[in-house]
Amino acid sequence: MNTRRWIPVAVGVALILIAPLMRSVCYVVTERELAVLLQFGQPVASRTEPGLYFKLPFIQEVLRLPKTLQVWHGTHESEKLVDVPTADGKKVEVTVWAVWRISDPVQFVRTLRTVPNAESRVKEFVRSMARDTITTNNLAEIVRSTNRKMTYTLGLPPEMVAAATAAATGPAGDAKSASSLDQAIPDFVVPPEAREPIHLGRTKIMDAIRLDAQHGLAQDGKNDAQIQGRGRGIELVDVGLSRIEFVPQVREAAFDRAVSLMEAIAAKTIAEGQQRKQEILNRTQAEVQKIEGEGKQEANILKGKADADIIDAYAKAIRETGEFYTFVRTLEAYKEALKGDTRLILTTDSSLLRMIKSLDPPGPRPTPGPTADAPSRTAASLSAGK
Structure with a gap:
C-alpha cells in the first residue's frame, strides 16, 4: 500500500x-x-x-x-552615397537598398558568424557596385527606364510648353531643328535629361548592380582551404535605388532657378492681368460715356420738346387772352412801381400812364384854378399809396 x-x-x-x-x-x-x-x-x-x-x-x-528575407535600407546619413559623379558630370546623392537571405547556414557561420556581420558585407558590396555603376552612366540612364515622351514638370500649365514650342517654330509653322527646339523649351518645362535617348535604363542598371554584388558575395570569404569555393553562405535577392537627388549645392541652385522662373511667370501673369483689366476698364468707360451721351441727347430732345410745348401754350394763351393779360401785367407793373414812399414825376404822354389816360372820366366836375392850356404845361404828381 x-x-x-x-x-x-x-x-x-x-x-x-x-x-x-x-x-x-x-x-x-x-x-x-x-x-x-x-x-x-x-x-x-x-x-x-x-x-x-x-x-x-x-x-x-x-x-x-x-530564415526570412532580410532588408537593408541605407537611409542613415553615413550609409548614403554622396557626391557620386555621373558620366555626364552631374553630382548626385543616392540611397541604396538590398534584400538578402541566408542560403547556406553552415558556410554562413564559418565565414560571417552573425547577421550584423552579414548585413555589413552586403552593404559594403552593394554600395561599392552601385557607385561604380553610376559613375559609368549618364543621369538620364539612372533615373529613366524608357524613351517615353516626358511632360511638363513643377505644375506648369501646358500653355507654357505650347508657347515655348511656338517660339521654336517659324512664322509659317515650320519646325526648326531639334537643337533649336530644345534650346527654346525651358529646362524646368522639359528637363534636359528627358530629351536624351535611353539605351540601358534604370532597370537594366539595377540588374547589373545586383549581378556584380552577387558575384562579389559569392567569392570565398576566407583563405581557408576547407571553405574555398563555397562563398559566404548568403544570397543577394534584389537591390535598388530608393532615392536619387542632387547634392545640396546643386539643389539650392536649381531651387533658385525654379524661384526665378516662378517669379517670371508670376510677373508675366500679373502684367497680362493688368493689361486685361485696363482693356475691360477702357471698354466699360467707353460704354458708360456712350450711354451718358445718348441719355443727355435724349434728355435735351425731351427738354426741347417740353420747352416748345410750354412756349406754344404761352403763345396760345396770349392770343386768346391778350388784352386781359396785358391789363393784368400792367396792373402788376403799377403795383410794383407805385408802392412804398417812392414819388414819380411823369409827363402826361408817358407810356406807364397810357392805361390811365385811356380810361373815361367818371363825370364832369369843376376845375378850379388854372386856364385851359394848363394840361400841356402841368406835370402829374402822383404819390404812391394815395
Whole structure:
C-alpha cells in the first residue's frame, strides 16, 4: 500500500530531473528559423526544415538564424552615397537598398558568424557596385527606364510648353531643328535629361548592380582551404535605388532657378492681368460715356420738346387772352412801381400812364384854378399809396 503511494512521487521526481536533460538533448526549429549545430564552437550540421531535433548534451549547442528575407535600407546619413559623379558630370546623392537571405547556414557561420556581420558585407558590396555603376552612366540612364515622351514638370500649365514650342517654330509653322527646339523649351518645362535617348535604363542598371554584388558575395570569404569555393553562405535577392537627388549645392541652385522662373511667370501673369483689366476698364468707360451721351441727347430732345410745348401754350394763351393779360401785367407793373414812399414825376404822354389816360372820366366836375392850356404845361404828381 505504501509502495503504491510512492510511485507517483518517484515518477514526478524523475520527470523533474529528466526535463533539464531533455532540454539539453532536444531542440525545436520553427518555420521562420534556421538552426546550426555547433560542436566546440564549430558548425557541424544545419537544420533548414521545421521540426524536433536532437543533439549531444553539454557538447553541442544550437545557433538560431533567421530564415526570412532580410532588408537593408541605407537611409542613415553615413550609409548614403554622396557626391557620386555621373558620366555626364552631374553630382548626385543616392540611397541604396538590398534584400538578402541566408542560403547556406553552415558556410554562413564559418565565414560571417552573425547577421550584423552579414548585413555589413552586403552593404559594403552593394554600395561599392552601385557607385561604380553610376559613375559609368549618364543621369538620364539612372533615373529613366524608357524613351517615353516626358511632360511638363513643377505644375506648369501646358500653355507654357505650347508657347515655348511656338517660339521654336517659324512664322509659317515650320519646325526648326531639334537643337533649336530644345534650346527654346525651358529646362524646368522639359528637363534636359528627358530629351536624351535611353539605351540601358534604370532597370537594366539595377540588374547589373545586383549581378556584380552577387558575384562579389559569392567569392570565398576566407583563405581557408576547407571553405574555398563555397562563398559566404548568403544570397543577394534584389537591390535598388530608393532615392536619387542632387547634392545640396546643386539643389539650392536649381531651387533658385525654379524661384526665378516662378517669379517670371508670376510677373508675366500679373502684367497680362493688368493689361486685361485696363482693356475691360477702357471698354466699360467707353460704354458708360456712350450711354451718358445718348441719355443727355435724349434728355435735351425731351427738354426741347417740353420747352416748345410750354412756349406754344404761352403763345396760345396770349392770343386768346391778350388784352386781359396785358391789363393784368400792367396792373402788376403799377403795383410794383407805385408802392412804398417812392414819388414819380411823369409827363402826361408817358407810356406807364397810357392805361390811365385811356380810361373815361367818371363825370364832369369843376376845375378850379388854372386856364385851359394848363394840361400841356402841368406835370402829374402822383404819390404812391394815395
